[in-house]
Amino acid sequence: MTEPKLLPHAYVLAVHDLKASTAYFVDVLGFAKDWNDGDNWQAVVRGGVRVTLGSCPDALAPAALGDHNYFGFFATDDVDALHEEFSARSAIISSGPADKPWGWREMAVATPEGHRMMFAQKI
Template structure:
C-alpha cells in the first residue's frame, strides 16, 4: 500500500500579488515558482499553492469556519517573535491549550485563518 508522505495547502485568493507579499514578508515563506495565476511557496516542509481566483468569496465571510491550515512548529514563541519583527500581529498570541499544544493564530489578507502549534512535552 502506498504511503502518504506530504501534504500541500491550496488556497484561492483574490489578489495573488498581495497574498505572495504577505506569505513572503510576514510569514517568511519563499516563492519557489509562479505560473499562470498560481504561486508555489514553501517554508521548511510546509508547502502552499495559492491561486488567483477573483470571483471566490472572501474567507472572512465564513466567520469562525475559515481555517485553512494547522502548521506544527518546533518553537511557537520564537515564531511569534519572528512574526512580530516582520510586522504581523496574530489574531491570537501563543497560548497553551488543555490538549497540550501551544497555539497561535494568524489571519491572511483574504481572511483565511492559519493556526500554528507546538506540542508541549
C-alpha cells in the same frame, strides 16, 4: 493491514489578489517563492509546508466562511520564536501563543484576505 500515513504539508488557497497574498507569505510569514504560473498561480514554501495561491478574484471572501476559514495547522518546534518573528514583521496575529488543555501551545495567524492558520508546538 497497516493504514497508510498522511503527512499534511500542502494547501491550496483561492486569493483575490495574488501579488499581495504572495508578498504577505514571503515578506511577513517567511515563506520562499517556488514555482508559479504567470498571474494565475504562485507556490510558496517554508520547511516542509507548501501553500499554493491561486488567483480567484471572484471567489467567496474567506471572511464569509466564518469559523471555517482556517485552512492549516502547522506544527513547529518553537511557536514563541515564530511569534517574535511574525510580530517583528507585522503579521496579523489573532491570538498569541497560549497553552491549550489538549497539549499544544498554539498561535492563530491570519492573512490580509482573512484566511486563518494555526501554528502550534506540542507541549
